[in-house]
Amino acid sequence: MTNTLLGGLSVETFLTEYWQKKPLLVRQAVPGFTGVVTKDELFELARDPDVESRYVTHTETTWEVIHGPQKASDLKRKKQPWTVLIQGLNLFCPDGDELLHRFDFIPQARLDDLMVSYAVDNGGVGPHFDNYDVFLLQGIGKRRWLISDQDDRTLIEDAPLKILQDFRPVYDWVLEPGDMLYLPPHWAHNGIAIGECTTYSIGFRSPTYQELAQQFLNYLQDTLQLDGIYADPDLKHQAHSAQISDQMIDRVAETLQRITWTREDVRGFLGAYLTEPKPHVFFDSPDEPLEHDEFVEACTKDGYRLDARSLLLFTDGHFFINGEPVPVETDDQPTLQALADNRRVDTIAGLSEEGIALLYDWYCCGFAHPSANLME
Known part of the structure; x- marks a missing residue:
């Protein structure tokens, strides 16, 4: 093809x-x-x-x-x-x-x-x-x-x-x-x-580097934590009370240098950023969701597929769907990787209870569907 x-x-x-x-x-x-x-x-x-x-x-x-x-x-x-x-x-x-x-x-x-x-x-x-x-x-x-x-x-x-x-x-x-x-x-x-x-x-997608930088800084803002408060026990009298002193600038500059990030921070940012739905995209939960056991039976028989609006990406054992990181058990990762690559799997047989619970939660949120249910 x-x-x-x-x-x-x-x-x-x-x-x-x-x-x-x-x-x-x-x-x-x-x-x-x-x-x-x-x-x-x-x-x-x-x-x-x-x-x-x-x-x-x-x-x-x-x-x-x-x-x-x-x-x-x-x-x-x-x-x-x-x-x-x-x-x-x-x-x-x-x-x-x-x-x-x-x-x-x-x-x-x-x-x-x-x-x-x-x-x-x-x-x-x-x-x-x-x-x-x-x-x-x-x-x-x-x-x-x-x-x-x-x-x-x-x-x-x-x-x-x-x-x-x-x-x-x-x-x-x-x-x-x-x-x-x-x-x-x-x-x-x-x-x-x-x-x-x-x-x-x-x-x-071809985001500008400016957009990537801005979005990454927004991502850091949600995870950043600098302890302590501004202090100046060595404060000296100033001739001009309205002047921002060099000492204050130096002290704040030194504090801001503590803001750092790692490659893992970039990994987490890209996973969330690249799967974030566009502003006009909304998900619809099923009007009458299947009970858990009915869901498992349907997906085991006919398979499971992502909704067209969903994007599931992974990197080195980390999974992200629609802007959020999701924990996946090690034994479940091959199935979830196949789901991400192919946007569907033929069956969910073999998944752990945690893996099935995750897929059921996505179904209830409208992120994915049993394949047969989607055809109705």
């Missing part, structure tokens, strides 16, 4: 020669692919207030962006080019979640979400660049992609989108259903619909 997805390349070759280095065009990466939602289903999601969506329309010189929920009337416009984009399709569509995780040859810690865009003829979001890696998989119809590796990233002022002021493409490709284009960060691109079409975008 990955062999087809990458046009016959091995994962190792793709990572060595293309990942974050240069584009890759793959014809029939997913043979026969036309999408995972119909146009009507996509429009229904666009009108849903719980779904993050954008409606983009443009003329030759102007752009307009409307954030969802969208109006049904806008989704029927015919006078000018437009497109509607649905973010996080994997959260609302099981087939979308499955499609997203076909790209698990890139670590899940880097995987972000699946976006789908529907466009009428000549629709698009203009020439732009992203700060992250993206796979662009064509659904229905055709889309023309103009690609550039230009260094000039000057944007049009006051535009509601980050539109490049001077776009100079060096590649010109038309993608048909099942074709796919991989683009590394900062490669400028402009996708233009040829007739009506859909494009599925598999995006990856």
Whole structure:
């Protein structure tokens, strides 16, 4: 499957020669692919207030962006080019979640979400660049992609989108259903619909170092403890009572140097940070949860799977789900690792009582489900 997805390349070759280095065009990466939602289903999601969506329309010189929920009337416009984009399709569509995780040859810690865009003829979001890696998989119809590796990233002022002021493409490709284009960060691109079409975008997380630093400091704040209180038994009389003395600055600087962290602190931070749900994501507990014994019977028979909104990651025996660390018994770790990797396990037979209790708690929180229960 990955062999087809990458046009016959091995994962190792793709990572060595293309990942974050240069584009890759793959014809029939997913043979026969036309999408995972119909146009009507996509429009229904666009009108849903719980779904993050954008409606983009443009003329030759102007752009307009409307954030969802969208109006049904806008989704029927015919006078000018437009497109509607649905973010996080994997959260609302099981087939979308499955499609997203076909790209698990890139670590899940880097995987972000699946976006789908529907466009009428000549629709698009203009020439732009992203700060992250993206796979662009064509659904229905055709889309023309103009690609550039230009260094000039000057944007049009006051535009509601980050539109490049001077776009100079060096590649010109038309993608048909099942074709796919991989683009590394900062490669400028402009996708233009040829007739009506859909494009599925598999995006990856690329936080800035500034964001990582800020979030890490917030993490430390919750765990930091410096004993003692400020004291100055050697205080001297000052000529200016409003002056912050060098002695006070030195004393506080010396105290703050006691703030340190270890590699294990970074491990704990990354586990929590990378699995933290996005602000608009909420979990639904089952209306009528199975009793414990019924749950065990169902999962032993039919398996257990993570909810599409859940992210379970692990590192060196430490497990994290949805922003929280979770203790896992040593004997249970292989099963939990398989659950994290594959997002499902065929059975929970062999888990300890503590392991089963953990999975039952996740089920009651809406983090995961018995596989058969999910199909109902």
